[in-house]
Amino acid sequence: MAVILERIEYSPYKKLEPLEIAEKIKEKFPLEAVDVISFRDQVSVIVKRDQIVPICKYLHDDPHLSLDHLQDLTAVDYSGKKDVRFEVVYNLYSIRHRHMIRLKAQVPESDPRINTVTSVWVGANWHERECFDMFGIVFNGHPDLRRILMPEDWEGHPLRKDYPLKGPEKEWSGYVQVVELAKKLKEFEWAG
């Protein structure tokens, strides 16, 4: 077994412009695409949430697109700024073709649910768990939807805009336990 050093040429494959990819999505799913926004050479396609798995599967499997690398999956809380409160953001990149696109799926506040894309990219697993933890968005069909960064009995979803920056009024139960235990153990301290 030997590790090889390979020199990369700069344009080995046919790269699509982000707007071309957006056109392809609109062509394939005309009812789903809501809006296309371009900013600093990056394009976001806003879609409805119902067909998110077929859209992702298409983007992943189509040989001309081949968006095989899920760079990032997150959500944004547009509370008060847009009609639909949440948007789940998929930053996709093609390692083979070297182009990228951003998908944004609208998720309303009244029913914060969206289907999981773990069947397309396994790596979405923890990102979706984080989204659930931070925004309270439920991913239908997720294999293991638990809180990931916050404690399991935490109340509220910290990255929502209505969550206070300094945290909740009430102390977390785990912290209260530790403080009480410390008070109890004070009895055994040597008084001198």
Place this chain on the structure above:
Amino acid sequence: MEMLKVEKTFETRELSVNMGPQHPATHGVLRLVLDIDGETVVKVTPHVGYLHRGIEKLGESLSYFQALPLTDRMDYVSAMSNNIGYCVAVEKLFGIEATERAKFIRTIVGEMSRIANHLLWLATHALDIGAMTVFLYCFREREWLLDLFEMICGARLTVTYPRIGGVRNDVPQEFLDSLYKFTDEFPSRILEYETLIDQNRIWLKRTKGIGVISAEEAINWGLTGATLRGSGVLYDVRKHTPYDAYDKVDFDIPIGTEGDTYDRYRCRMLELRQSNRIIRQCIEKLPPGPIMADAPKFTLPPKDYVLKDMEHLIHQFILITKGPTVPEGEIYVATEVPKGELGFYFVSDGTGKPYRMRVRAPSFVHASVLPRLCVGHLVADVIANIGTIDIVLGECDR
């Protein structure tokens, strides 16, 4: 006398063992719950979040300039790379570009931080597996680099040296001289490490064929950096979407073939040599000129002026507290940090603070692949697998 007959054979059953969060081989505060059947791992459940400090939430309440020091606290092993990643992303959002000299200086310090990170990785990885000697050898060179960091900005770990639009101050000549001397000597030092472990039979037994992941699977899991390249995938942000001065220097991307722990180790060792090459070229090509971009609406004024006259002081005050006026939009910018691809996703609503700041931490993604790598191997190989994916929990939990 009759021999005693063993009537009952021993029963075996699965056992759940807790590993961490306070465990020296978990590189921070990672907790794993291992379900083991004898010595074989059946199931791994990682628990992260012990170091969660809410950096994303904090970033939304601070202006773009104030949030820069937070990035040091994510990957504290290579803070310089994180700073650069943040600055490159914010610059793209602002629509400004750093000066040529600043770009070269950033490339130099970024690669220094890559070497420092890989040395720490090699030291602890080898220590975990049982090669004790390598540890001290690696720290000898790491000290040299950290001393050089101290020379340019006064800090060794949490540096906050790059700035939006450039770097904080110019590098002194002694720094360049000492660093050039370092690049002269470093290749022979790499050989020293390799003499210790490269063909070591114990090392080969502990790393070859452990934690194998195929190229397709590695991409599907979202792995990046040397962890992905060990599986033979040519993906490096420095080549794919060049930032700073990476398109002006000549370097190669080492890739592995088998996708096991040994290949990932070899990749990182070869990357050390490439980083060394990049630093040498950058020092040789370092252009003269200013170190801060000429964009007064977006970059901080020089410190000398701030201390002397009123206008610059007010300017700095406004920029830091209120923040600049940023165009509305959203952007995702990735940079290649030693651990993998560090991405920053900003949503700007036109004010001086990001509406949403998202950090795509490579360690977070890499930690998620641990169950896939460990299942079916022995308990001792869990340690090798934690080492090989190169995670720092400060970055994983943010």
